[in-house]
Amino acid sequence: MLFLLSPAKSLDYETPVPAEVPATIPHFEAPRGPSTELIRLLREKSPQQIATLMHLSDNLSALNVARYKAWSGRSTPENARQAAFAFDGDVYGGLDARSFTPAQLDWAQAHVCILSGLYGVLRPLDLLQPYRLEMGTALANRHGKDLYAFWGSRIADHLNERLAADRTPVVVNLASQEYFRAVDRKALKARVVECVFEEWKTDRYKIVSFHAKRARGLLARWAVLHKAATPRALEKFDLEGYGFDAEASAPERLVFRRKT
Template sequence: MLSVLSPAKTLDFETPSETRMATQPDYLGQSRQLIDILRDYSPQALSQLMGISDKLAGLNVARFEQWQTPFDADNAKQAILAFQGDVYTGLEASRWSEDDLEWSQSHLRILSGLYGMLRPLDLMQPYRLEMGTKLENPAGRDLYAFWRERLTQDLDRAVSESSGDRVLINLASNEYFGAIDRKRLGADVVTPVFKDAKNGQYRIISFYAKKARGMMSAWMVQQRLEKRDDLKAFDLGGYRYNAAMSDHDSWVFTRETQ
């Protein structure tokens, strides 16, 4: 069984890594193709392409210019420790043991617009490139065309090679999981949904839902979860599995107002 997450816009390359364990991303050749395309963009053009401020565009133009291989401890950082943001606040990977990090390598993946798909300990350099970006490339008009076939095949293989049930726990956003051709996955897909009670109704509240995705993924790693039904025991942050609101593919976890 394997879980999949989205990346984060917020990055931390200042805090020293807590581990020396590191691996190389599988798709650096494809990443370089995208970098070569992005290097042709001026800050103004990148701002328009990505819908970001001129300041952020200038920062990322500089990042693309500085991007280079090989990746090592001096110019890159493990993805699970570099990404920050709501999901990764819930994940708290900096508190994981070495055994947790090692186990996660075969049970957790992070989808990425630039790197395709990352294992937790894969090194990466700072970037911003969301999966939904309409970046023209040799495969088509956007990053979905560039990544979909490759990521679908390799994610399915990663689920097969992980231990336990042949199930993919989808904790990624719709934008990122949209890069996967779900119909071509041989694995079953379970998508957890987190809802909070508000004004007498259960609703998805983005900040809490994102944090809960991280908490669930960390819990799966630390519990060495390998059976689909064991996921129903998740109870961190006050969430509980709600059988009445769930179906075969969408598992709803609810909690009362904090």
């Protein structure tokens, strides 16, 4: 069973990563691989074009143009850091990879996948160089008008490879719609289970974006801590007051609710 997460816009390259944490190379990173191809396209853009393409301020545009220029086809501990430690946002606050033991990091490495506009798919310990490229970006390329066309079935094919040994392959989608859209459902050979997180507000339950993002990371964290192997096991998820609501759920849509 694989758990899919979205990346974060915010990055943390300041907080030290413990020296004993291992690092791995992203699957799609290679001198002539997909990530390098995208960087080459981005390097052709001026700061003004990047600002328009990604709806960024001039300062953020200049920062990312500098990142594209500095990006190397070979990630090392000197120019990159492990993805689960580099991404800094609500999801990753919930995941809290820094608190994992070595054994828990190993399990996360085998079961947690982070979707990325630049890297396609990352494992938690894959080295990540600073970048900004959201999956919904309309970056024209030789495959089509945007990143969905660029990645095509490659992400789904990679997930299939990761799940090949599973008798009943399952993908637990904890990613946003923007990112999960990059997974070609026709090519994916696994059952997909969605997770929904709702808060009680006045007179009904509703999805609150801030809380839902953190909850996605929390569920991935719970799965790591308990080595969750089936969707049924996820029904016991109970971090930070959430509980499984059987009546609101369906086999392919697990609903977790809480009153705060």
